[in-house]
Amino acid sequence: MSASPAPPTSPAAKRMKPTEEYHIILFYKYVQVPEPQAEKAAQHELCTKLGLLGRSLVSEEGINATFGGPIEKINEYVATMIAHPVFAMTQEDFKRSMVVDKAPFSELVIKDVKEIVNTGRNIKPPPVNMTDAERGYLTPEEFHAAMAKKDEKPTVVLDVRAHKEYLVGHFKDALDPQVKNFSEYYAFLDQRLAQFKEEKPTVLMYCTGGIRCEKASQFLRAKGIKDVHHLKGGIHRYLEKYPDGGFFQGKNFVFDKRVLMGPESADVVGSCVECAAPYDAFNGVKVCSVCRDLVLVCDDCFQARRGEVHCLEHGYLKHCYFTFLQYFTAEELQKQLEDLEAVVASLLTETDAVKRSKNRRRTVRKQIDKVKARLAVVTENPDAVETWHKVHCRTCGSTACEGTCWGFWNEV
Numbered sequence: 106m107s108a109s110p111a112p113p114t115s116p117a118a119k120r121m122k123p124t125e126e127y128h129i130i131l132f133y134k135y136v137q138v139p140e141p142q143a144e145k146a147a148q149h150e151l152c153t154k155l156g157l158l159g160r161s162l163v164s165e166e167g168i169n170a171t172f173g174g175p176i177e178k179i180n181e182y183v184a185t186m187i188a189h190p191v192f193a194m195t196q197e198d199f200k201r202s203m204v205v206d207k208a209p210f211s212e213l214v215i216k217d218v219k220e221i222v223n224t225g226r227n228i229k230p231p232p233v234n235m236t237d238a239e240r241g242y243l244t245p246e247e248f249h250a251a252m253a254k255k256d257e258k259p260t261v262v263l264d265v266r267a268h269k270e271y272l273v274g275h276f277k278d279a280l281d282p283q284v285k286n287f288s289e290y291y292a293f294l295d296q297r298l299a300q301f302k303e304e305k306p307t308v309l310m311y312c313t314g315g316i317r318c319e320k321a322s323q324f325l326r327a328k329g330i331k332d333v334h335h336l337k338g339g340i341h342r343y344l345e346k347y348p349d350g351g352f353f354q355g356k357n358f359v360f361d362k363r364v365l366m367g368p369e370s371a372d373v374v375g376s377c378v379e380c381a382a383p384y385d386a387f388n389g390v391k392v393c394s395v396c397r398d399l400v401l402v403c404d405d406c407f408q409a410r411r412g413e414v415h416c417l418e419h420g421y422l423k424h425c426y427f428t429f430l431q432y433f434t435a436e437e438l439q440k441q442l443e444d445l446e447a448v449v450a451s452l453l454t455e456t457d458a459v460k461r462s463k464n465r466r467r468t469v470r471k472q473i474d475k476v477k478a479r480l481a482v483v484t485e486n487p488d489a490v491e492t493w494h495k496v497h498c499r500t501c502g503s504t505a506c507e508g509t510c511w512g513f514w515n516e517v
Contacts, residue, residue: 128176129159129209129361130183131200131341133169133221133316134192135230141165144191145217155182158210159361162221166230168192169221169316171361173209200314200341202366209361211515221316225288228320229327241322242337243309245346251309251334252276252352259306265290265317265335266358268417269399273365273375273385274340274355276311285398285418287317291324301330310335311343313357344368356385361513378414379406389508392499394428395419395468412496422448426472428499430479431491438480445473 138144145163148170152161155178161170172182179201186194219226231240243251255262255278262279264271271281282293301308308325310318310333318335325333336343340357344350348368355374356367364387375385384403391400391407393416400414407414411432415423425444427433433441452466483489498506508514 126176126206127173127204127208128179129171129173129202129204130179131171131202131314132186132194132198133167133314134194134198135167135221135319136192136233138163138165138167138191141217144168145215149213149215151182151185152213152215157182158208158213160210160213161215162218163215164218164221167221171210173204173361176203200338202341202363204363207362209363210513211362222320223286223288224291224320227288227291228324231319231323237337240319241310241326241334243334244337245343248309248311248334248336248343249347249351251307255307255309259304261301261306261308263308263310263321265310265312265321269387269401270313270358272401273387274353274357274367274371275374277352277354279311283417285396285416290317290321294321294324294328298325298328298330301325305332308333312336312339313359314339314341358387364513375401377401377403377406378417378420379403379410389500389511389514390496390498390506391508393419394499395422395426397499408496411493412499422469426469429497430476431489432493433479433483434490435480435483435487438476438483442473442476442480445469445476449473 141163148161148163148168152159152172155174157172157174157178159170159172161168161172172179174182183194183196183199186192187196220230251260252262262276264275264279264282265287266282267286268281268283271279275281282290284290284293308322308330310322312318312335315336315338318339322333322335340353343353344357344367347353350368350371353367354372356365356371358364359366365385373383373385376382377384378401380403382403384401387399387401390412391402391414392398393400394413395415396419398416398418400416402410402414411429413427413429415426419426425441425448427441430438449466449469452462452469495504497504498508498510500506500508501510503510
């Protein structure tokens with residue numbers, strides 16, 4: 106998930122002491138919310154009163170949130186949500202973790218949105234009156250048993266998360282969707298419908314906490330794929346039941362300052378995008394030069410590339426697309442320009458989806474304009490070329506920032 110720079114720190118952030126024990130709750134619920142804007146305001150008031158930090162999305166289809174704070178305040182919030190006339194949560198709806206001496210969030214952000222997990226409005230939520238059986242829920246124990254027997258009959262294990270999450274941890278033999286965000290996931294499923302209908306496999310789905318599987322499984326059921334099941338409570342609940350990892354390999358990506366969770370003995374399943382050495386540490390400064398999505402790259406390779414690295418989607422631009430053009434000579438810029446124009450020409454002949462190719466061409470053409478502008482400056486004044494000393498933060502541009510200016514890394 107590529108995040109935008111964070112808003113100013115909330116008053117609640119200033120009240121939290123750095124020596125407290127911070128507990129985290131993760132929860133969602135699909136439920137009809139008659140007045141989402143009013144619920145947003147009420148949630149903000151409640152969390153501010155309790156001093157909780159984190160993020161919540163409220164919409165007509167329900168609520169999706171992660172909060173952190175002292176245990177007594179977390180418990181007070183949970184009690185309020187259980188008694189809530191609209192959300193009517195249960196204790197089982199809340200997944201809990203504990204973080205000691207480190208605040209997991211730096212601000213309180215509550216938004217009124219169209220969807221509590223973004224699909225570009227392409228996937229409808231499951232009906233609120235569906236039973237667990239109709240939703241295809243499998244408890245961690247049932248999911249574990251299904252994984253143990255998956256080779257006895259045709260079975261597909263689907264990771265319903267982004268590519269970067271899959272890279273650092275996933276269930277054995279799961280398919281990597283290679284999508285950047287969930288709004289692209291329905292297209293990944295759509296491409297496999299014919300295969301699923303022909304082969305009729307059992308589909309086992311999982312995600313971090315369960316919310317993305319709700320819509321993904323509903324999408325397949327709506328398309329006629331009936332033998333669809335997903336892990337209730339997601340990886341979070343599974344690792345609670347199987348702390349040694351079970352069939353889950355690596356670590357679980359979470360959207361707070363912990364970043365990765367999982368067994369201390371977990372193998373490193375990720376690898377550096379440059380040298381392919383085992384590596385699984387994400388960092389807020391190590392992001393794609395094109396789209397600012399997180400990239401797995403080891404420290405040595407990151408420095409060797411002067412901080413200019415590229416994600417899977419934009420790897421084809423690693424030789425010619427750079428953010429900080431002030432370090433290149435006129436000859437180097439001219440070569441970049443020629444390579445970028447060659448990329449545009451190749452994209453015009455691609456058999457890729459029309460919209461995707463159009464977006465790629467637009468991205469490259471914008472870079473061409475930037476390179477041309479910089480080339481004009483350097484051609485007129487060769488002394489304008491600067492000497493590189495240190496990696497820049499791709500988000501704020503500062504060499505003093507180590508990626509802590511945005512998202513859950515924000516330290517403000």
